[in-house]
Amino acid sequence: MAFFCNGCCFFFSIFLVIRLVIGKQAFITQFRKIFFLSVLVVIVGMLFGKYGQNFGLPWWIYYPVPMLVNVLLPPLLLKMNRKKTIQYLVLSFLSAPLIHAFFSFFFNWTEYMPFWKIPYVKTFFQ
Numbered sequence: 179m180a181f182f183c184n185g186c187c188f189f190f191s192i193f194l195v196i197r198l199v200i201g202k203q204a205f206i207t208q209f210r211k212i213f214f215l216s217v218l219v220v221i222v223g224m225l226f227g228k229y230g231q232n233f234g235l236p237w238w239i240y241y242p243v244p245m246l247v248n249v250l251l252p253p254l255l256l257k258m259n260r261k262k263t264i265q266y267l268v269l270s271f272l273s274a275p276l277i278h279a280f281f282s283f284f285f286n287w288t289e290y291m292p293f294w295k296i297p298y299v300k301t302f303f304q
Contacts, residue, residue: 191277192216195269196252199262208256215255219248237293245274 193216197205205212223244230240249270253263275294281287282296 191273192219192248192252192270195266195273196256198269199266200256200258211255215252219244219251223247241293 193212196212196216200208227240227244230243231237249267252258253266258266278294279296282294283299286298286300
């Protein structure tokens with residue numbers, strides 16, 4: 179369940195970041211491409227991260243590969259100019275820790291950024 183919910187949240191954050199960067203009209207005209215790009219980035223990234231962790235790969239391998247796919251693929255496939263690429267990079271880097279903090283704090287799902295320890299909300303009430 180944690181894997182699925184993290185994936186859904188990640189999917190919508192990529193969707194939202196792309197929408198904020200490229201604008202409403204471009205988002206509408208490229209919706210199909212953006213949808214499949216988001217699905218590809220999330221599925222490949224989450225599966226690689228999850229199975230990389232399960233098979234004992236070090237975090238510095240199973241974490242950066244999906245991150246690089248997330249960072250490099252959308253600007254390339256959507257042909258973003260320099261300004262939009264910078265906006266996309268800034269927003270995507272800001273959204274990742276927010277997703278991790280939310281799911282770690284409220285649901286104790288720490289797989290997304292295993293090197294950043296966020297206490298679980300229940301620990302404050304024990």
